Amino acid sequence: MEKMKMMLVDDEERFLSTTKKLLARKGYEVLTATSGSEALEKLITNDIHVVILDVKMPGMDGIETLKAIKRTYPLVEVIMLTGHATVESAIEGLKSGATDYLMKPTDVEDLIAKAEEAFEKRKVLEGKIRVAHTRSFMKSPREIIRETSES
Numbered sequence: 001m002e003k004m005k006m007m008l009v010d011d012e013e014r015f016l017s018t019t020k021k022l023l024a025r026k027g028y029e030v031l032t033a034t035s036g037s038e039a040l041e042k043l044i045t046n047d048i049h050v051v052i053l054d055v056k057m058p059g060m061d062g063i064e065t066l067k068a069i070k071r072t073y074p075l076v077e078v079i080m081l082t083g084h085a086t087v088e089s090a091i092e093g094l095k096s097g098a099t100d101y102l103m104k105p106t107d108v109e110d111l112i113a114k115a116e117e118a119f120e121k122r123k124v125l126e127g128k129i130r131v132a133h134t135r136s137f138m139k140s141p142r143e144i145i146r147e148t149s150e151s
Contacts, residue, residue, distance in 0.1 A: 004119040005047060007031045009039040009065065010054040010081070015104075019052075022108045028115075036065030043073055049122055050115045053098075055082035055089050063092055070097040075125060077118035081106065 006028055008016050016032040023030045031046055033039035037060055039051065051069060055062035066078050080093040083104035090101045099118040102111060 002123075003027075003029060004049050004115065005029045005031070006115055007033060007039060007042060007046070007048045007051045009033045009036065009051060009057075009062075011035065011057040012054075019108065019111070023112070026108075026112065028112075036060030036062070036068070039065060040068055040072070043069065043076065048073075048076055050099075050118045051076055051078045052081050052102075052111065052115065053078050055080055055093065063089070063096060066093060066096050066098055075122055077122050079111075079114050079118060081111075 006023065008019055008023075008030060009032075010016050011034055013034060016034065020030045020032055031042055031048065033042055035057060036053075039053070042048070043051075053062045053065055053069075057065075060068075062080060062082070066080065069076055069078055074097075077099045078097065080090070080098045080101045081104060082089065082101075093101060099121060100114050102114060
């Protein structure tokens, strides 16, 4: 069974190192990035399932980063994280494809629960894609009978 791989994206390095250590102790594989552009670079070479993404960052903010992630990696689940939550930013994040929204400081157990939910959602989507892909190669019983009777 595939293990969830996460990426934490936040401009606060102390938050990144502390949270990464806590998640690693619980057996999770975690990458970190201090900016949206760094996160996008790491997504190129790493198979990440869930991104925990800070909304307020200098340069490319969380909403811009979210949109770029969803445009290039639509199956990557993104959970927005902020200490400055507003209804507007929550709505914009969810409209742009975020799976969920958490407030800082967040309990690591809550973060894990949300990440696990997002990972399950991704696995369901991947399963549906596999079924659709398989069906595109399979013939229906009618097609098989028609081909048999035509031979």
